[in-house]
Amino acid sequence: xxxxxxxxxxxxxxxxxxxxxxxxxxxxxxxxxxxxxxxxxxxxxxxxxxxxxxx
Numbered sequence: 001x002x003x004x005x006x007x008x009x010x011x012x013x014x015x016x017x018x019x020x021x022x023x024x025x026x027x028x029x030x031x032x033x034x035x036x037x038x039x040x041x042x043x044x045x046x047x048x049x050x051x052x053x054x055x
Contacts, residue, residue: 017042 005027012018017039
């Protein structure tokens, strides 16, 4: 695996954005739309948690 890809995968694992090792072990494979959307939702929930108070 190229160094850049390995670095990205390591950061994704560290942040816990994608938890399924099936996708993390195959970085060159196309992923279904739901996998990409799940990762985006994970990020959005971290930036703006659903039960965060407004003030």
